Amino acid sequence: MKSATADDLRVRRVAAPGVIPAPQEPMNTPTVAPEVDRETAIYERPRRRFGIRGGMSLPAAFTGALVAMGAMVLFLSITAGALAAAGIINKSGTAQTTSIVRATVLTGVGLVVAQFLAYLWGGYTAGRMARGAGGLNGFLVPIAAIVLAAGIGALVGYLGTSVHLNYSFQTTRLPIDRDLKIHLGIGIAAASVLAMFVGGIAGGVRGARWHRKLEMKALRADEDEDLAP
Numbered sequence: 440m441k442s443a444t445a446d447d448l449r450v451r452r453v454a455a456p457g458v459i460p461a462p463q464e465p466m467n468t469p470t471v472a473p474e475v476d477r478e479t480a481i482y483e484r485p486r487r488r489f490g491i492r493g494g495m496s497l498p499a500a501f502t503g504a505l506v507a508m509g510a511m512v513l514f515l516s517i518t519a520g521a522l523a524a525a526g527i528i529n530k531s532g533t534a535q536t537t538s539i540v541r542a543t544v545l546t547g548v549g550l551v552v553a554q555f556l557a558y559l560w561g562g563y564t565a566g567r568m569a570r571g572a573g574g575l576n577g578f579l580v581p582i583a584a585i586v587l588a589a590g591i592g593a594l595v596g597y598l599g600t601s602v603h604l605n606y607s608f609q610t611t612r613l614p615i616d617r618d619l620k621i622h623l624g625i626g627i628a629a630a631s632v633l634a635m636f637v638g639g640i641a642g643g644v645r646g647a648r649w650h651r652k653l654e655m656k657a658l659r660a661d662e663d664e665d666l667a668p
Contacts, residue, residue, distance in 0.1 A: 499568035500579035503639070504587055507561025507580055514553035522549060540623075547627035551634045558584075558638035565639075566646020577643020581635035 527542050561584070562577030569576045 494569070494572045495575050495579070496565070496569035496572075497579070497583075499565040499576050500583045501587070502568060503561035503563075503565030503576070503580040503643075504583035505561075506564045507558045507639070508584055508587070510557040510560045511553060514557050515550075518546075518549035518553050522546060543623055547623065547630070550627065551630045554631045555634040555638040558635045559642040559645075562639035562642025562644075563646040564642075566643035567649060569647070570650045571647055573643035573645070573647025574640050575643070577639040577641065577646075578636060580639040580643070581632075584635075 522542075522545065525545075527545055558581055561580045562573075565576040565580050566573035
């Protein structure tokens with residue numbers, strides 16, 4: 440049995456004796472969404488936006504580590520070329536300056552700068568791939584690089600041969616005297632490791648920020664649509 444329509448109810452109310460019909464709203468009045476529902480929609484959009492964003496991603500971290508290790512070779516070559524052009528080392532990579540300490544310090548500074556730039560690049564790659572949690576993925580990049588280098592070294596050693604990898608904390612082909620390594624090596628190694636993690640985190644945050652900027656533009660457009668009358 441069909442329910443009574445609004446017109447039938449209106450006719451019945453008018454026809455009933457002694458009953459004064461209540462004023463009715465026009466039928467063509469547009470329906471306005473409650474203010475509570477509109478506010479709920481505004482606050483729910485950021486939740487949905489963060490729900491679809493990525494979190495920690497091991498593939499992104501290992502990809503960033505590979506990028507950082509490749510970039511490290513490039514930046515070390517540039518650093519060695521700059522030191523040779525400045526007369527600090529010769530083409531064979533040995534110090535030709537009279538001050539070995541000066542050569543060691545300048546080489547250490549170049550190593551730390553190259554380390555920072557390489558892992559800034561790798562962290563940026565991880566942040567862009569994972570879309571979210573840029574700082575965390577950038578932090579995982581140097582850890583993944585150390586794991587990769589150690590794994591490759593162990594594999595090659597197990598196969599019965601030798602390998603010499605350019606680990607991020609080594610001073611390969613740089614003019615650092617053996618005796619000076621004892622006194623300056625710890626400081627240079629600590630600064631290099633710090634540069635790895637600082638560069639990775641900074642790059643990861645920067646890479647994830649690219650996605651956040653796009654999401655904020657879309658969020659503002661959605662908010663304007665929700666607030667439209």
